[in-house]
Amino acid sequence: MNQTVIPKPDYEAALREAGVRITRPRRVILGILSDAGDHPDAMEIFRRAVAIDSSISLSTVYRTMKLLEGIGAIHRHAFEGGPSRFEPAVGDHHDHLIDIETGDVIEFQSDRIEELQQEIARELGYEIVHHRLELYGRKRRRR
Amino acid sequence: MNQTVIPKPDYEAALREAGVRITRPRRVILGILSDAGDHPDAMEIFRRAVAIDSSISLSTVYRTMKLLEGIGAIHRHAFEGGPSRFEPAVGDHHDHLIDIETGDVIEFQSDRIEELQQEIARELGYEIVHHRLELYGRKRRRR
DNA sequence: CTTCTATTTGCAAACGATTTGCAATTGCAT
DNA sequence: ATGCAATTGCAAATCGTTTGCAAATAGAAG
Numbered sequence: 001m002n003q004t005v006i007p008k009p010d011y012e013a014a015l016r017e018a019g020v021r022i023t024r025p026r027r028v029i030l031g032i033l034s035d036a037g038d039h040p041d042a043m044e045i046f047r048r049a050v051a052i053d054s055s056i057s058l059s060t061v062y063r064t065m066k067l068l069e070g071i072g073a074i075h076r077h078a079f080e081g082g083p084s085r086f087e088p089a090v091g092d093h094h095d096h097l098i099d100i101e102t103g104d105v106i107e108f109q110s111d112r113i114e115e116l117q118q119e120i121a122r123e124l125g126y127e128i129v130h131h132r133l134e135l136y137g138r139k140r141r142r143r
Numbered sequence: 144m145n146q147t148v149i150p151k152p153d154y155e156a157a158l159r160e161a162g163v164r165i166t167r168p169r170r171v172i173l174g175i176l177s178d179a180g181d182h183p184d185a186m187e188i189f190r191r192a193v194a195i196d197s198s199i200s201l202s203t204v205y206r207t208m209k210l211l212e213g214i215g216a217i218h219r220h221a222f223e224g225g226p227s228r229f230e231p232a233v234g235d236h237h238d239h240l241i242d243i244e245t246g247d248v249i250e251f252q253s254d255r256i257e258e259l260q261q262e263i264a265r266e267l268g269y270e271i272v273h274h275r276l277e278l279y280g281r282k283r284r285r286r
Numbered sequence: 287c288t289t290c291t292a293t294t295t296g297c298a299a300a301c302g303a304t305t306t307g308c309a310a311t312t313g314c315a316t
Numbered sequence: 317a318t319g320c321a322a323t324t325g326c327a328a329a330t331c332g333t334t335t336g337c338a339a340a341t342a343g344a345a346g
Contacts, residue, residue, distance in 0.1 A: 057325045126280040137269035200296045
């Protein structure tokens, strides 16, 4: 049987690269991130971390998120309403569809939309630094 | 000389419609909103309001924003980083380009992008309830 | 125009998410 | 092993926003 390879980012290497120390709390958090299939928020990461090492603090989770975001290893998403949610910066760019009933996040990608955005920005005399495209919806009733 | 008509929403009618009282603070805030050409946040609306009636409180600004949002008279935008910013819900749907240097907001509209979003959602088995498309950029250096 | 009451207000305190100061701990280069 | 800068946990601070409450007031009724 053939599985699609889901790349796991080598955070430790990235951190070493950035010249920061690999500490126990960080190792735990990195582990959680690398096998998170979802888009957890800081509190959720904290919960998972505490289950592994009860001495980890929420501050450290936040600090580590900021650090990883800084070196571009994760992306922070401020979806509507809730706290920021994080995702490993692995694979190529994509946008998000958020299930407003469950909070589930589905990733999608559209070259065409990206092109149109560039076009629009150019016409307005701007260069895009980054953008945010989020669709909020609910599962279509099966018919 | 001919000017494009910038429609001013009749908030008072909308409020009466909603069955709420037209109070002095509300009148002041509504006035500010109807001739705001920008996308002010609550604090900015508060400042402008205090300049007219120094007894108005920030709570009332927040409460009024919530009220107006509830009846669909204004839109709330949670652009990156800062507090929510508001805009009269007048005219047709549009998205926003935010100048990351100045905070200026430029409105744009793309039927094509809207269509593509619908298409994507449909393919994923979802119906879009609402969406958010924000371009963050800087003025292209004139060359 | 007064009377009445439910709605609205200002204030201060509470809130949720996130950040920070600080003293104690710990990686890790030597 | 040693030493010191980086990192931690904790509690307190921060920011934007909401809320409880007693006082003020819009506006319907007379």
